[in-house]
Amino acid sequence: MREKKEVIKHSAAIHIQNDITLVQRRAWNVLLANAYDDLPVKDVYRMLVHDLAQVMEFDSKNEAYLKEALEALVGCKVKWNLLEKDREIEWGVTTLLAQAKIRNGVCTYAYSPELRTRLHNPRMYARISLSMQNKFNSKHAQALWELCVDYLNDTKNYGETPFIPLDSYRVLMGIAEDM
Numbered sequence: 001m002r003e004k005k006e007v008i009k010h011s012a013a014i015h016i017q018n019d020i021t022l023v024q025r026r027a028w029n030v031l032l033a034n035a036y037d038d039l040p041v042k043d044v045y046r047m048l049v050h051d052l053a054q055v056m057e058f059d060s061k062n063e064a065y066l067k068e069a070l071e072a073l074v075g076c077k078v079k080w081n082l083l084e085k086d087r088e089i090e091w092g093v094t095t096l097l098a099q100a101k102i103r104n105g106v107c108t109y110a111y112s113p114e115l116r117t118r119l120h121n122p123r124m125y126a127r128i129s130l131s132m133q134n135k136f137n138s139k140h141a142q143a144l145w146e147l148c149v150d151y152l153n154d155t156k157n158y159g160e161t162p163f164i165p166l167d168s169y170r171v172l173m174g175i176a177e178d179m
Contacts, residue, residue, distance in 0.1 A: 005131065007033035011124040013115075014146045016078045018174030020096070022139040023058065024069045024076070028096055029128055030055045031109055032119065039120035044110045052107055057134040063102070070100040070107070126150035140173050147172065 007029050020028070030052055035045035053059070053066065073096040092114065100109040111119065126149045136142040152159035170177060 004033045006127045006129050008036060008125050009128045009146070010119055011126065011150050012118060013078075014126060014150045017171045018139060018143045020072065020076055020139065020174075021069065022136065022142055023056070023065070024072055024096075025139060025142055026056045026058075026133055027052065027066070027069050028073055029133060030130060031097070031107075033130060035109075035111070036120070039111075039116050043116075044108060047107050047109075049102055049105050049107050055130055067102060070097065070102070070109070073097040074100055124150075126152070140175070143173055 034047045076096045077093055078096055094112040094115045098110045098112045133142060151161045
């Protein structure tokens with residue numbers, strides 16, 4: 001895992017409601033990078049907690065907080081493709097992680113079958129730098145950065161996000177309706 005510098009993240013997994021913390025989003029990206037190559041052939045994935053914390057640049061002494069983050073990812077319902085980038089109208093809901101456990105310093109986790117299928121080899125995706133994500137100090141900044149990276153055309157080195165209605169923007173950024 002240490003040699004992986006980025007994760008290929010499906011656009012629909014970027015265009016989600018942002019009800020997760022910065023640490024949870026970082027952890028999810030690192031876990032996805034770790035599992036990515038095995039998504040079509042495995043149901044369960046493993047990663048050393050030490051490696052997870054190191055890639056996230058997370059204080060590995062606070063394992064209780066990391067466990068809370070994983071627990072929240074299992075409980076976080078997500079609706080995908082809020083901006084309908086793929087021009088398909090489909091309603092669906094799942095959780096970011098189907099399960100997670102830590103035993104003897106090893107984090108074992110799984111995705112729902114629907115999410116596993118969507119995550120591997122997507123038509124529309126962004127390359128999320130695992131080191132760059134650690135530079136952000138707020139969940140809003142990271143969510144906005146991922147959204148912008150998703151609309152960046154690498155070959156043209158140019159990108160432009162579509163017009164985003166305020167209500168959709170609030171959902172994407174995790175901002176309350178009254179803000």
